[in-house]
Amino acid sequence: MSNRFLVGVIAVLISLIIGLGLFWKPELTPPPAAVSTLPPGGDFLLQSADGPVALSSYRGSLSILNFGYSYCPDICPTNLTVLGAAMAQLEPEERKKLAVFFISVDPRRDTPEHLKTYVQFFDPQIIGLTGTPAEIAELAGRYGVYYAEQPAEMAGDGYAVDHSADSYIVGADGRLLARMAHGTPPEQVLALIRQYMQTS
Amino acid sequence: MKRLSVLFAALSLSGAVFAGAADFVVVHEPYVRLAPPNAQASAAFMVLKNGSDREIKLVKADNPASKFTELHTHINDNGVMRMRQVPDIVIPAKGEAMLKPGGLHVMLINMKAPLSEGQVVPFTLTFDDGSSKQVEVKVMKMMPAAMPMKHVH
Numbered sequence: 001m002s003n004r005f006l007v008g009v010i011a012v013l014i015s016l017i018i019g020l021g022l023f024w025k026p027e028l029t030p031p032p033a034a035v036s037t038l039p040p041g042g043d044f045l046l047q048s049a050d051g052p053v054a055l056s057s058y059r060g061s062l063s064i065l066n067f068g069y070s071y072c073p074d075i076c077p078t079n080l081t082v083l084g085a086a087m088a089q090l091e092p093e094e095r096k097k098l099a100v101f102f103i104s105v106d107p108r109r110d111t112p113e114h115l116k117t118y119v120q121f122f123d124p125q126i127i128g129l130t131g132t133p134a135e136i137a138e139l140a141g142r143y144g145v146y147y148a149e150q151p152a153e154m155a156g157d158g159y160a161v162d163h164s165a166d167s168y169i170v171g172a173d174g175r176l177l178a179r180m181a182h183g184t185p186p187e188q189v190l191a192l193i194r195q196y197m198q199t200s
Numbered sequence: 201m202k203r204l205s206v207l208f209a210a211l212s213l214s215g216a217v218f219a220g221a222a223d224f225v226v227v228h229e230p231y232v233r234l235a236p237p238n239a240q241a242s243a244a245f246m247v248l249k250n251g252s253d254r255e256i257k258l259v260k261a262d263n264p265a266s267k268f269t270e271l272h273t274h275i276n277d278n279g280v281m282r283m284r285q286v287p288d289i290v291i292p293a294k295g296e297a298m299l300k301p302g303g304l305h306v307m308l309i310n311m312k313a314p315l316s317e318g319q320v321v322p323f324t325l326t327f328d329d330g331s332s333k334q335v336e337v338k339v340m341k342m343m344p345a346a347m348p349m350k351h352v353h
Contacts, residue, residue: 073241073307075274075281077233077342085344114238121236146280162282181279183302186344 039144041168041176046103046129046139049116053101053129056174062197063099063170067145067163069106070118075165075182076102077122083167084122085186086193095125097172097197104130105140105147105163143168143176169193171200220331224252225291227333231340232265232321233301237314242266243305244323244337247298250291257288257328258297263337265321266308273304283307288328301342315339 043055055063064083068076083100090098102119104110107130110118115128130136140147147163165182169192177196180189230246244263250256261269271289275282281302289304291297299305306323315321319339326332 070236070239071241072283073235073239073243073272073309074233074283074301074305077235077239078301081342082344117238118236150283160283162277162280164279165281166279182276182281 038176038179040142041170042142043174044103044129044131044135044139046131046135047112048127048129049112053127055101055170058099059174060172061097061099062172062193062200063101064193065101065103065143065168065170067103067105067140067143067147068165069104069161069163070110070114071106071159072161075163079165079167079182080119080122080126082184082186082189083126086189087123087125089186089190090193094194094197098125098193100126102126102128103136103139104128105136105145106149106161107131107133107136144179169196171196173200175200221252221256221327221329222325222331222333225250225256225258225325225327225333227325227335230323230335230337232308232315232337234315234317234339234341235311239314240310242308242311242315243272243301244308244321245299245301245305246335246337247296248289248291248325249296250293253293255293256291258291258325259288259328260326261306262324262326263306263308263321265312265315267310267312268308269323270307270309271304272307274302276302317341 045052045054066079066083068079080102087095087098087100100123102115104115110130112128112130115130119126119128145164147161150160150162167180168176169178169180171177177200178192180192226249228247228249230244232244233242235242248258258271261271263269271286272283273286275284289297289299297304317339321337321339323335323337324332325335
């Protein structure tokens with residue numbers, strides 16, 4: 001009786017070992033990258049309703065860049081509402097050290113004047129910018145922003161523009177510091193603004 | 201006279217049997233997002249609940265505030281938001297369809313006049329059986345608290 005029991009145990013053990021050898025393939029996944037690489041970023045010279053705007057003239061300020069277009073019914077207003085809500089929490093002293101730019105990826109339709117009215121609805125301090133299609137394309141490339149017109153997608157004279165919905169934080173020295181995903185809650189945006197104001 | 205009442209009874213019975221899809225759809229928390237005064241587009245969001253035990257499709261929406269009204273969704277393709285028109289929005293049997301920022305929405309294209317906060321826009325929702333429903337939708341300023349939570353890169 002105990003002999004048969006022992007044989008049984010040994011059989012189970014052997015089959016376990018064989019089974020492990022045959023089927024257990026530990027996955028050798030590489031460790032996740034500690035820091036996601038950021039695109040090069042860099043300066044721009046674009047047009048606002050109040051004249052040309054160079055990012056280089058905002059050295060000493062923290063800058064936030066958001067790319068979008070005024071025909072955008074949902075994603076861009078959400079981004080701008082979040083930015084506006086975070087900005088509303090800032091102290092006047094902090095506001096003085098912050099610049100927020102909404103850069104059009106729809107330069108065919110968005111004029112500087114139109115953008116000004118559009119962005120000021122969310123916060124009077126947001127600056128709406130546009131440029132020639134070539135200038136926008138070159139800048140978007142440096143910030144890793146993808147955009148593409150979808151002409152057949154909408155009725156009337158409308159067309160949608162597929163676009164990256166992230167925002168970019170540029171330090172007081174002009175260096176790209178971080179990328180904020182679409183949907184980052186305002187309190188987190190506020191915390192990031194304060195964090196980078198202290199460190200950059 | 202007797203035949204007439206039989207006819208009426210038959211008619212009212214058929215009415216009950218062939219109740220339209222619209223009768224089974226309840227619209228919860230609808231709102232139109234208040235857009236900047238010069239915006240050419242905006243969106244309406246709502247939760248559509250289907251009380252019937254068969255699938256219902258929203259196939260069309262209409263409103264007098266914009267020249268065009270379309271059903272849209274967003275596809276988040278690695279951080280690139282791609283807005284696309286959809287032929288219909290499925291409301292599962294005894295289930296719901298959620299129209300919310302970043303996803304399904306009724307898009308208002310080419311506004312006839314700027315929207316104002318508190319303004320009521322009557323929407324006509326049409327379903328796949330041809331039945332339709334009127335919904336009074338208020339224009340509301342977006343509250344950031346209602347936004348989707350997501351991580352930061």
